[in-house]
Amino acid sequence: MVWGHGRLTWAATVVATLLATTPAHAAGPENWQIGFGERGSHIATLIANLHDRVILIGAVIVLIVLGLLVFIAWRYRASRNPEASRVARMPLLEFAWTVLPIVIVGVIAVPSLAVLRHEADIPPPELTVKVTGFQWFWRYEYPDHDGVAFDSLMLPAEELQPGQPRLLEVDSRVVVPTGQVIEFLVTSGDVVHSFFIPTLGVQMYAIPGRLNRTWVRIDRPGVYYGQCNQICGLDHSFMPIAIEARAPAEFEAWLASTRAGTTDGAGLAAPPMAVASGEGAR
Numbered sequence: 001m002v003w004g005h006g007r008l009t010w011a012a013t014v015v016a017t018l019l020a021t022t023p024a025h026a027a028g029p030e031n032w033q034i035g036f037g038e039r040g041s042h043i044a045t046l047i048a049n050l051h052d053r054v055i056l057i058g059a060v061i062v063l064i065v066l067g068l069l070v071f072i073a074w075r076y077r078a079s080r081n082p083e084a085s086r087v088a089r090m091p092l093l094e095f096a097w098t099v100l101p102i103v104i105v106g107v108i109a110v111p112s113l114a115v116l117r118h119e120a121d122i123p124p125p126e127l128t129v130k131v132t133g134f135q136w137f138w139r140y141e142y143p144d145h146d147g148v149a150f151d152s153l154m155l156p157a158e159e160l161q162p163g164q165p166r167l168l169e170v171d172s173r174v175v176v177p178t179g180q181v182i183e184f185l186v187t188s189g190d191v192v193h194s195f196f197i198p199t200l201g202v203q204m205y206a207i208p209g210r211l212n213r214t215w216v217r218i219d220r221p222g223v224y225y226g227q228c229n230q231i232c233g234l235d236h237s238f239m240p241i242a243i244e245a246r247a248p249a250e251f252e253a254w255l256a257s258t259r260a261g262t263t264d265g266a267g268l269a270a271p272p273m274a275v276a277s278g279e280g281a282r
């Protein structure tokens, strides 16, 4: 189809208007979402693709088994097959239904291990962020950048700005650059938490006394939401994660302003133990 000049201009105007009016890109759960949603990193893409392939294999198996069941129930019903077969052993068939599932599991295992390996092979990091889970908030520290450390607490519903998701927005987002290898050092100050950002394909347990490592490279600017996904106490559901990816130059500007203490909400909000021992502090 050949597009006339007028039509092209019209399309360009629509695209430009959409781009101009679209609010800051945000990736998190959506109403009625079934699938993985946005894939904000290469790892997230690998995980989602693997999931889709495994689901496809599972669906084919379910359909074959269901078809066989329906066929047998119809073909060998009592009225049509009054004299039941007395065959009790069929070694070849038994061999096949033992070996075939092993082959299928093997076929799934190969790409699955490849994804695991990609996650575990951490490239030389360009930025390190130390993440500490507390009951019930996250503390972020940038060890390469002196003085950049802050606590990140969930925003109460009454403080939300338009477009900010309830139960996911925080007072201080973790700002990181796009296109760089970001290493997360994950630990905990009290109980086991879990640092989980589904759209980035990141999940790492935060265990007291241990420093776990994981990494991500974020493709494009935006806000990526996550939550603690290890039951960690009363306010487990109220310690969300908001990662804001910015172009490297904007990230540098953020670092400078945060170091100077001019960024809203920067700094350590409260001594963790005081919050941890508070009754239902929220």
Ligand SMILES: [Cu+2]
Binding pocket: 133, 134, 192, 193, 194, 228, 229, 230, 231, 232, 236, 239
């Ligand atoms: Cu937690």
